[in-house]
Amino acid sequence: MAEREKNFKFAGIQMLVGENKEENVRNALKFIDEAAKNGANLVSLPECFNCPYATKVFEQYSETESGETVKQLSDAAKKNNIWLIGGSIPEKDPIDGKIYNTCFIFNDKGELIKKHRKVHLFDIDVPNKIKFKESETLTPGNDFTVIDIGYCKVGVGICYDIRFAELSMLYTRMGAKMLVFPGSFNLVTGPAHWELLQRGRAVDNQSYVAAVSPARNPDSAYQSWGHSTVVDPWGRILSKTDEHQSIIYADIDLNELNEVRSSIPITVQRRNDLYKLEQLK
């Protein structure tokens, strides 16, 4: 009989983000402490948790990897003995001077083990509804991000990255059993696609999927959809909230995932003689 896997608890922090960076970081730290007290082993913050989601302010709010926000997150992970997916912040690269939408990831000792720079920039124009062009001020990253948290491997993408099925498939191919997307959909794309994409990625990959949004801030120019969610490998919603500030929790049951993967064995039924997903780097 296969050995039973150890399960763990995930927490997604749907926090309010305003214009004051220090206040945003303080708010994040308070919620991280609360999630850890409630038994979370893996905690994720939302996309752009320390600054408004607006291309024209990214440079002004940006920090390097040795900045104060990264330091505070590292201390919080260490103090609370948790793995921390640090949502995202505008990161300035001290060498090329460019700004990236970056998620810093820490282990339970507070060590920065990886950073994910958003690979697919959110450049869209839905006529008369919403226009957004991250590439006005941001540069895309070029790396895949799969980390091993001890319980299982976790793939990390940022928001728009969830729309590209190939990325999640590659992460699954790299061994991920959970996909985490700090994200900030809006009032146009949120109701239409937020949940659908998460359930789609979960069923495609027979994987847990979590998407963690900022809470909706009525004073903000960009209105976040909120509705942070965790979906299981069968496509069921395990946890979901509304647009307000809160923490969502989910027990990640890897034995259940293994059962889904062995009962509908799509992984070994692929027709690689007819089509192939190719990793180019």
Ligand SMILES: NC(=O)CC(=O)C(=O)O
């Ligand atoms: N904000 C994003 O990156 C993506 C988004 O809002 C969408 O895909 O819709």
